[in-house]
Amino acid sequence: MIHCSISSLSKTQIPPKYKFLEENIYKDLNDKAGFSTYRIGITIHKKHSLKELNTLVEPYFLYVEKELALKDYTKQYFILGGELEDIQKFKSMFK
Numbered sequence: 001m002i003h004c005s006i007s008s009l010s011k012t013q014i015p016p017k018y019k020f021l022e023e024n025i026y027k028d029l030n031d032k033a034g035f036s037t038y039r040i041g042i043t044i045h046k047k048h049s050l051k052e053l054n055t056l057v058e059p060y061f062l063y064v065e066k067e068l069a070l071k072d073y074t075k076q077y078f079i080l081g082g083e084l085e086d087i088q089k090f091k092s093m094f095k
Contacts, residue, residue: 004056027039044075060087
């Protein structure tokens with residue numbers, strides 16, 4: 001089992017064209033395609049692989065948008081992308 005948590009994104013981690021939507025969920029205003037324009041931050045322990053993270057998020061139709069380069073040697077931070085309803089379902093796992 002992968003150990004992960006929802007990560008609040010700080011202003012320095014949020015790209016300029018992200019609009020806050022609700023707790024820990026943002027809309028990517030730069031995404032011109034118009035599909036999967038919602039984002040959420042997630043933290044995983046470094047002992048887990050990106051493959052394990054993808055396996056976790058695939059059932060929710062989410063994908064890894066980008067990895068955040070933070071100076072933490074025990075954790076990795078990612079921004080996931082997807083549709084709003086899918087991100088909300090994924091987020092509800094953590095309540």
